[in-house]
Amino acid sequence: MGTTAVILGGGYAGVMAANRLAASGRPGLDVVLVTPEPRFVERIRLHEYAAGARADATADFGSLLHPGVRRIPDRVVQIRANERTVQLADGTELGYDYLVYAVGSAAGTAPDGAVRIEHLEGAAAARSDLAVLPAGARVAVVGGGLTAVETAAETARSFGSLRVSLHSAGPVVPGLGTQTRRSVEKSLRRAGVELCSGTPVPAGGDVRAGLGADVVLWCAGFGVPDLAAASGLPVNDDGRLSLDPTLRVRGQDRIYGAGDAAVIDDPFYAYLRMCCAAAMPMGAEAAGNILRALDGKAEVRHDSGFRGLCISLGRSDGAVQFLSADDSPTRFHLHGRTAAVQKEIICRMTLRWIRGEATRSGAHTWPTGPQAGKATTAAPAPTTPPAPTAAPAPTTRS
Template sequence: MSQRIEVVVVGGGYAGVMAANRLTRHAGVTVTMINPRPVFVERIRLHQLAGGTDDAIAGFRDVLAEGVRLMVETVDRIDAGDRVVHLASGGTVGYDHLVYAVGSRAAAPAVPGAAEFAHPIAGLEEAERLRAALDAAPAGAAVTVVGGGPTGIETAAELAETGRAVTLVCGKVLGPYLHARGRRSVARRMAKLGVRVLEGPGAKAVAVTADSVRLADGRTLPSEVTIWTAGFAVPDLAARSGLRTDAEGRLRTDETLTSLDDPRIVAAGDSAAPSDLPLRMSCQAAIPLGARAADTILSRIEGETPETLNQVFAGQCISLGRRAGIFQFARKHDVAVGFHIGGRPGAKLKEFICKGIIEHLAGEAHEPGSYKLHRVSGGDHRDRLLATLPDAAPAVAEHAR
């Protein structure tokens, strides 16, 4: 009997689960997924956890193939030379191939006082601490959400719908990704919910205290609970492991998602930087990237040339409380267009998508190889963009080992 091939997946988020499930379609592969939590976090529902309408978790056995071994551990370092990962607990796990899918987290705020007094919401434990802080605060307490992106918008709307007095500090503009029409739709919904939206250069948080937020234009906002949603970062595992990363710490890969340093390491999700042109951090990108990463490994096992990245985007979906939402349509290369679906239909579409994501993962768990969306063509925009960047990583790297 031939020796089994060991694949380790580091990270149990959207990309990691999809990759792990898909890898089980090869009978000769043993898959181990290493994740610091025993539950799957529905990150796109963390604002609901803060608002008390969902727990934002699912059992791994609801989304993970039975053949995948789950280790509840934290990876401290990857030794690419010896093909082994070192665990924070002191143990090690060897591998023949590795999927790097460590995701992203809240960026450390540089604003004075923000790290001490503001609540991030990018992780499960952070959202749980925020929920506890909100429960402890009076019903009429002033709540300030810093960050005008989708996380800030969703959090502000969710809390306002429960009756909270919410101010949303956007910095430059509300919903930077949105088309002007979509932005106006969101602004109308925020006004209806009573959210005070602050935009423009002066509406930038420059200091946070235990009970206030100070803006660049000198205004001081009373804030008994401050929520920080401005920016995401990636873990530094790749850099600590001596692997090449981009300026943000994402693992640099070619267009097959293969590390520039080692053909046995592939990356997927928020922590991947293919050709130094990373995709927008989102589960919309993470799940297809997870499937692509698995396909790259399976192609190499079979001695075949892996296919290159061909990502397509549909747009951006944002909930605006439980009774409204917006689906902002976009071109295939992720640029918003004028058309959107808002209001109650937008809310229903957002919920349909959230449930559909779990169904995609569960479907791949039950029938590995059934997921096909990563093969839908994103057009030639990425190829044209790559051609204009001579200093970017090669589309398909040549490896020394």
């Protein structure tokens, strides 16, 4: 009898998991990917798309997925773990032997009058709004994390005639090294972005009126779908599916999780943030552990870490912060055009890594994480900056 592995969510984690399973060539293994979008969404490029710096932020699933993956273009509305079935929005029930929960993030709310750019529809709405603004119109970007910074810079660089401001409750990108943070602030000012740190954003009413802006781009924190909680699966306070270190749901032997929608509920893994750089290794590792379970082998603890965080500040400016495995900044950093090129390379590599996994199961490798039991921030600094080998690891993506 065959085995069915169902992957929920065709983002970075889900596609990586589907490819690792399908390319393994296990006889009788049916790999099903349920995801609503007709094309793969390159979320890490949505700020470029919103600012009109890029014509498209999607890729053909056909060019990314192993041909053995059966894709169902729908959304799962319920997981019934006791019955090992999921229910699709069209009412269909789908049985599984193994399930990978990789439904991602971006479900956060925004106040009236604001547009969120972390999903394709929001980015497309922002793109249309920005394109018709007259010279001198005001655009307020809200948030102090990497998404906000990248969006503000990209918008200011693309639309030189608009007045762009960045509003954050605290300092921008506080998790970066001091020099990198200063350089990011300088670059934002060079791009013409007015920095309004420390000013709370008015709550209630239309936020555009409160900020005196024609368009407000809301980049203040990711939310996650409530599918896991609504299905009675264990979640943390933010609604992320709770996993053990092998990426399996505690108390469930057939459900695994990966990416933004899931979290390893072990304090050792607190360094793993919501980001593409963590999502892809988690997707691959979850699939690897399913293959081990099928072979009757012991599952492995998830092990991934960071090397570099690349920030785009327009098409020809950027910053790279080199990181320790635990996501803490080292003293090494790059700026300007070199950093922008590095970021572009990393963005292209994400699709290559996914395609590589479709060609050979196990092809994708990643930097190892901090060593359990060691003081992870006290690692000796290397004498030369290491090349960032993974997609950039945000300190926060809000």
